[in-house]
Amino acid sequence: MTSPRLASRPFVLGFIANFAHSLALHSYVHYSGRLEQLGADELTTGVVLATMAVSAIAARPMLGRIMDAHGRRVVLLVGSAINVVASALYLTVVSISPWLYAIRLLHGIAEAMLFSVLFTIAADVVPPAQRTRGIALFGISGMIPLSLAGWLGDALLQVADYDALFVAATIAAAVGLLAGVFLPDSRPPFDPDAAPSRPFFRAIWSPPLRPLWLIGFTFAVAVASYFAFLKTFVLARGVGSVGSFFGAYTIAAIALRLGFGGLPDRLGARVTLFPAVACTAVCVALLAEAGSDGAVIVAGVLGGIGHGDGDGLVGVYGAIADTDGEVIGAGTLGLGGSPGEYAGGRIDHRAGGCADEAVGEGVGGNVGVGRAGGEGERGAFVDGLGGDGGEDRGGVGADDHGQAGGG
Template identity: 30%
Template sequence: MERLWTGAFIRMTVGMLFLFTSFYVLLPTLPLFVKQLGGSTAQVGLTTGTFMLAAVALRPVTGGLLDRFGRRPFLMWGLALFVLAMCLYNWAGAILVLLGLRILHGMSWAVSTTAIFTAITDIIPPARRGEGMGWFSTAMTLAMAVGPLLGIWLKDSLSYHALFLCAACLSAAALLLMLGVRMPFAPQVRTGKMELFEPSVLPIAAAVFLINIAYGSITAFVPLFAGSIKVNSGTFFLVYAATLLLSRPVAGKLSDKRGEAFVIVPSLVITASALVLLGFSTGLFGMLSAAVLYGIGFGAAQPALQAAAIRLARPERKGVANASFLTATDLGIGMGAILLGGVSQYAGYPTLFIISAVLVACSLLVFILLGKRSLGRKETQPLVQYK
């Protein structure tokens, strides 16, 4: 069996941890920074939305370019632009300037993360793709647990200047770690037309879109729901992150041995069950039980779905396939926070989480009827060129 824990894989994974930590330090602190600049609640939402829209707009183009010109130039320039954007936050003294910076930051995020996810699928041996993606995803999980806590501490104990400087240093460390990694690349045969979407992954992208609408409701409304029932939301996310760390590597190995569908189907059932339980929770025990179930279900489903998308795509179309997958993720999270906000306002949080569970059930249905049928073992062409 081919080695998974190569120097390239380790450096990419640790670099991913640094990059996502720098991203997550802004998650709880940027809204407070907007308020400090005199922004309204609507402008807080706008700063989040512009980042997401910029990322969604650029991902498909990035995917097509990755398949034509290789991963390295986009990974390096994307990360360099990301570091620059982090540094520029210290000079954002007005809301309009901040909105422009968020667009730049979102563009750099789209280019760098699409290139990173594509490069790592090239580096991981095909026979261990599920396991590799499971371990690689734990970097994001750790960042999700550490980043917000670090961000709040830096803001409260030091200053926003220290916060943005730390985020810039973390992203610069990610750039330095990935700088010398050799990235295998099989160039796409040029036909004169650059494809922006991979049709073969459409069933997977549709399933991913639906489960991430539900995930958007978790990230946006669990803190508010927890406060309404007198529970610390940080405890929910800490338990959720810890469960993710345990579930993803195990689920990855299972998907390699038994196939992605063997992991995805029960994982989506568990995810839907977690959301139902969350909707009926009235205290700490219910919320923590839901956090454990959600960590197991969503934590196992996400990397297995990505491994399935890569296996369905042609080897020379991995960039577009990853871009399609990540675009579905971004759109789902963004729309979940926006669309389900009205549900929470008029029908309450329990109804919101029940609707989220129904969306996960629809994702399961889409996968069983369309995605599962499409999956089949494919031989991967050897990658011989490096860029």
């Protein structure tokens, strides 16, 4: 008997939709440069960028239940339409005003909906026997656009203005919407015997999980710092480019994902978790001291290793015995994005461009905190996770977008 095909029609359409929406969202790694044109200082830039993460965080707790109650397709189509509208609305921004903040809030809702639902769909349609490989391959559809968005933005901004970038992002979002139109609903049948899920915030405050939240939070703070401020950093320092950094970042992440994506299953989450966070911390610290194009590329490689190895984090989240476990994990990563962008702007404003260095040191310190937590009774959760930990339900929250993935 032949096993089900991994590259089924729903999988391919989901891959295309995630690729297109990721390309649209990742295009905004250049947006801090536009804010600088509008007269925003570093602190204001951090606040504007963090606004998107705020709405994404607020939306995530309810998404799992909406998808279960009303299906995946409605969330995908509504989120896709919002992404198209929000991308186009950036063309109307001429100053730092409440209108800009409203657009960022709207865009954050789209981001939360899209990345939650697309990875849920992937988990639904991947054959159970190929779950780990299938989700890893699907995640590449969010990694490649990160590199392309960096290079596309660099190229467009050399020959045109930011409006051209916003038009390109809107077109990419429209392609994602079109792919979603042809995706069938993949909601699994209702199981009356399934255990009820815990409330979102009760799970968040569960004592055994608190060290994990700390690690995930600080990991996201570090990632948010370079997603938010890399554009203005390379403009001010005069070394490297957004495209070269994220190109190296993406290649390293994909190589690690394809070559060693099964390590969390074989070795356990603890073994892969701490190296991922450590690589991210070194990436941020090296970037802060970068004085050449090569140093920016090396920092990108380290950041990509941290991202690709971040499957250890996602594996831990997915092992939570709760139907909302993956959404909780993604929400925690997102929770670090908002203060990461705000704090990065505040530090940069006060310290004259040292935000990345300070954030990198903070994250590096928390690697030790997380490891210490992992040794105590509250940290025992890490030991049993990996290949055998919990039910493998895929990656509802397995964001492969910058905010901590997102845009």
